[in-house]
Amino acid sequence: MDALERILSDERVTDRAARSHEPGGRCVIYRMRRAQRAHDNPALETAIAVANLLRLPVVVFFGLLRRGRAANLRHYAFMLEGITDTAARLERRGVGFVLRTCEGGYSGPEFAAFTREVRPAVVIADENALRGDRRWNREARECAPAALWSVDADVIVPGHLLGKEHFAARTIRPKIHDRIDEFLHPIGNRVVGVKWNPRRPPASLDPLENLLATLRIDRSVAAAPAFRGGTAAALAALKRFIGGGLHGYAERRNHPELDATSRLSPYLHFGHIGPHTIALAARDASVPARDRDAFLEQLIVRRELAANFTRFNPRYKSLASAEPWALRSLASHRADPRAYYYTVRELENAATHDHLWNAAQCQMVSSGWMHGYMRMYWAKKILEWSESPEAAYEIAVALNDRYELDGRDPNGYAGIAWAIAGKHDRAWGPERPIYGLVRYMSNASTSRKFRSREYIEQWEK
Template sequence: MPDPLRQVVTDPRVHRRRPGPPDADGRCVVYWMQRAQRATDNPALDAAISVGNALRQPVVVFLAPIPFYPHGNLRHYQFLFQGFEELATALARRHVGLVFRFAPDHRIEAFADEVGASLVVGDENPLREPSVWRERVAARLRAPLWTVDADVIVPSALLEKEQYAARTMRPRISRLLPQFLAKPVTSRARVPWVTARRVQSRLPSAQIPDAFPVGRNVSPVAGVHGGMAAGRAVLRRFVRHRLEGYATGRNRPERDGTSQLSPYLHFGHIGPRTVAVAVRDADVPAADKEAFLEELIVRRELAINFVRFNPRYDRLDGCEPWARRTLDEHRGDVREYQYAEAVLEGAETHDPLWNAAQRQMVQVGWMHGYLRMYWAKKILEWSESPEAAMEIAIRLNDRYELDGRDPNGYTGIAWAMGGKHDRAWGPERPVYGKVRYMSFASTGRKFDSKAYVARWLGDGERR
């Protein structure tokens, strides 16, 4: 086996889903791009290029957006599609081709046969649906399928099992980080993909075709643009203007002091390594960098670890036994307020802070992280059962947040409602039992909640 090929095979980021060596007589290496929608800082693309170069074969990216992802709607798809236009040019700079197709031509197996793939490379996504698709494709492909952990810094396989909490995750991450947190290198394919091969492709466009049957019940967010260039611009602005002060300012929802990079990370328009290296190398106090890298690496990769190793990540029975027990004991407690999902969705509760947070999410597809905790905990308090609360929170989060349908979302909700990665707290309270509680009074005192409420509800709606 040539050395570069051996390097790819032994890389802990690489999973051989359909094992076997790439076919030296194949015509090209195909990268089936799903989660990591970018041309740089993309370890899956790098692996495809390394194999292509070792075999002296060109590399082509196959991109086929599908309209039926659960809870996906126009808001998400517009952001996703906005990233497509610049991809072709950015890939061409690496001498890599792009073939863009819709259903019924969206099957990777058929495409791999059509172009004589020696190997199909994919990118990892720990969520249930993409995992099932990956398994199905692995069973049907003729070529081997290797998938690459492209959206974490520390390969998730090296963490071996579900981690109990940030305190068990942190030492493992710290030990492995120096090996994996390096500035991404951008190599080129030695044999360029030649488009004259007559392989049919649509022109990648930000325009969602009318016939693309995506749910149109949630409108796109005006003024927010998806894509690699937009993601890099958001990162640049954050590092320049808001990283300094992040350690103390990040829990001030009225100030927008966080990066707002979560939609770009979710859609793979920016890689976590690019973000981490920019922050690590910034000229700001160490405390601000550490606070940010704790969220981006320890917390984010803990969420990915949870979803990867716990198949019940979106259900209460995926949470710790102590939390399930205490919630069970308080199942029959009187709920002072109980709201139907439609009332919550319409931001019509008695609580102006909660309504403002809900309104922020519905209007701009993003909610401040501090308020996401409060938002989910109140849904637990105001629902008929913890199970119903979790289902409602997941539905609303996934429908409206641009960064929804992400391991971070399922983990955040499991943390808020089911004590995941948390511990038992006293005193025991109605409904919550020993699950950590947040009150309107104490949450509202920690920042200028009046300014936040006025911003999202308007003065007329403050109660």
């Protein structure tokens, strides 16, 4: 087996659209999408390995949409801080970086033009378990003149190896644990053999403010100053967490009034840091096994269960993604009277009777991130106060995607499906109004589990 064949047989390389490279090719393109980082990135490392074998340089292509569909200023500012950091790191490694702003809803035409300019031998794309991204990869394949391979750089066990939608954490956990030793190891960050010549074509990264100013995006949601985008900021957050919050994580993670979780979700969402880097740091930390295991369960099993949900269930943005038992149960309580009913506007403005819920909504709107324990309560109350479970699901997705920096992510869709539609959960008796057999959370019991007064005082406006 030659070296290229060996790379292709690596199970991380999902899409072997064509087995050979384009003989006259002048470079290897890495079409960067979700894994927006220069280190510990299996897709970039595959591109470098192939380029080194072919004695070619690597150039990264990043298509920036001028018109974000669901993303707003908050998301764009964070993403572009990350891209600036990543471009500088790529340059230091001898990898080219070309950003092109794209007029349409996809970067297909700009990518096609770029491939005509640089004539790639091979194109590598990273994967995203969301529906839209698979469409983008198909488009890239159609317009790339060379072979296109896609690599899952977003998770530890590549998503396609799990084969189908899994029912719950208990069914996916053994599959992940069976293969974790194979995939959880340092990514390597190879030395680049042939450096990219930046004059051909010129890199086109404008200063951040210029770029942001030219975009036709929703500017009504402000940037989130508590989170700075980029790999440097992500590594600093990881260091803080490993040195502090990880010790005691098992106990403290469900305390929203404490700052005990990693807050790495926005960085994971934009790929500024990868799960390998985080998992290896946690695995090697000197903390009690209980804390380490609890954290790795969230980072690997729960996160990869969420990616599995969106990869294999195309209805993840609606209630229709639920299991039959939950759909039946919610339907039989559709007509139950609601003690409270709120419009989207009232929810968005945190204008409910429930101070704990309002505090969670305010935390999300003002800081761009809500504590995980509160996210469960937040979504369940939207079910209780909306006219139907379908409407509740839609409202929760819209608010979550608009305000959370980590929104528009498999974790968000899986979290909402869990809270509103019992996804990855089981039926919980006794049957209750509105919820049916979907697990219920009350204000009284949720408030008692932590110092909720402190949380309300901190966040409710």
